[in-house]
Amino acid sequence: MENQNISDLIEEYLKEILREQEKIEIRRAEMANQFSCVPSQINYVINTRFTVAQGYSVESKRGGGGYIRIQKVNLNHHxxxxxxxxxxxxxxxxxxxxxxxxxxxxxxxxxxxxxxxxxxxxxxxxxxxxxxxxxxxxxxxxxxxxxxxxxxxxxx
CATH class of the missing domain: 1.10.1200.150 (Transcriptional repressor of class III stress genes, C-terminal domain)
Incomplete structure (x- = not known):
């Protein structure tokens, strides 16, 4: 675990929560504080490691009450x-x-x-x-x- 970079740690943290819940809602600034990084680092992880192709649906709302909602998706049988x-x-x-x-x-x-x-x-x-x-x-x-x-x- 020593060799993991901050992006890996953020990804693993979010995926651990998603193993227990099918949907999570996070606040960019709070996550950045928790991992002592800039909010753009959180954006990077979300945009590159939580895509539809990787089995996730991401919805975000910017602003004061903004959030990022991540949800697992299943491959359609077709x-x-x-x-x-x-x-x-x-x-x-x-x-x-x-x-x-x-x-x-x-x-x-x-x-x-x-x-x-x-x-x-x-x-x-x-x-x-x-x-x-x-x-x-x-x-x-x-x-x-x-x-x-x-x-x-x-x-x-």
Missing amino acids: GEILADLSNMVGSSLSQNDGIAILQQLYNYDIISKREGNLLLSVIASDVLQMDKHNEEKTRARMMKVLLERLHYEEKE
């Missing part, structure tokens, strides 16, 4: 399908391809009919209202974020 769909998206996505992906999500019972219809309205060209190149790039980014988020389920 992970392989979602990964395949995400790999198909690329850097641009036509409206028709976006519709096809949403149809697949519905077919695999990953999203409901209502969710699918809501998402269809969001990815529509008349809603995005930009030149075709930017529209397809924006749609691709939106779809990738959606697929990544669907890849994980928050614990209830």
